[in-house]
Amino acid sequence: MNFSLHFxxxxxxxxxxxxxIMLTIGLSATAIVLGTMIAVALVAMRSLGNGATxxxxxxxxxxxxxxxxxxxxxxxxxxxxxxxFRMSGTQAALFAMTLNLSAYAxxxxxAGVESIHRSQVEAGLSLSLSRxxxxxxxxxxPAFAKIWPALSSQFVLMLLASSICxxxxxxxxxxAASIIExxxxxxxxxxxxxxxxxxxxxxxxxxxxxxxxxxxxxRRVNVVSAMTVKEGIA
Numbered sequence: 001m002n003f004s005l006h007f008x009x010x011x012x013x014x015x016x017x018x019x020x021i022m023l024t025i026g027l028s029a030t031a032i033v034l035g036t037m038i039a040v041a042l043v044a045m046r047s048l049g050n051g052a053t054x055x056x057x058x059x060x061x062x063x064x065x066x067x068x069x070x071x072x073x074x075x076x077x078x079x080x081x082x083x084x085f086r087m088s089g090t091q092a093a094l095f096a097m098t099l100n101l102s103a104y105a106x107x108x109x110x111a112g113v114e115s116i117h118r119s120q121v122e123a124g125l126s127l128s129l130s131r132x133x134x135x136x137x138x139x140x141x142p143a144f145a146k147i148w149p150a151l152s153s154q155f156v157l158m159l160l161a162s163s164i165c166x167x168x169x170x171x172x173x174x175x176a177a178s179i180i181e182x183x184x185x186x187x188x189x190x191x192x193x194x195x196x197x198x199x200x201x202x203x204x205x206x207x208x209x210x211x212x213x214x215x216x217x218x219r220r221v222n223v224v225s226a227m228t229v230k231e232g233i234a
């Protein structure tokens with residue numbers, strides 16, 4: 001049986017592919033920013049709050065980390081309207097992505113926070129800093145420097161997981177691919193193109209995050225290295 005690849009029909013739908021790419025980037029970038037902000041707030045609540053607060057944060061994290069993202073997406077899109085919260089597919093996708101990422105990011109950031117030695121916290125308190133100031137300047141900055149690679153990997157996974165949003169008819173990249181497949185009947189060619197695009201998006205995000213990490217934490221690393229050398233000479 002002869003088989004030949006014909007990408008012309010797929011590339012003829014380049015406008016749809018481009019819109020899918022932009023929606024994928026927009027959803028992922030917004031979810032990354034909002035999810036990280038929520039994660040930082042949850043870690044602060046867990047660190048500074050009482051036992052009930054810690055239990056609430058832990059329950060939230062465990063619920064979202066131990067259930068499939070697809071189920072969470074369906075619960076948001078199909079479940080929330082039953083209690084009066086109606087969302088479009090794109091809004092539901094963003095909401096579910098943000099919640100999912102916040103749970104995973106909370107655990108990653110918590111690990112970074114717990115790696116900070118207690119003596120550094122006590123030193124900050126001895127300088128009359130408030131607990132919130134100690135958490136922000138003494139704990140969070142060094143913690144982020146340590147967990148940035150793991151957090152970056154989670155961001156890339158969230159970008160790739162956005163493809164699941166096509167199940168609720170969100171026209172992101174996978175949703176656009178499904179439409180193109182139905183129009184052209186060129187399944188193999190369509191998903192070859194989409195696979196290459198996802199690969200390029202993931203690699204681009206990794207490079208951007210690596211650059212951001214280098215820019216944010218380079219100064220801190222240089223300062224720590226200089227202090228270490230100075231202590232060694234002394």
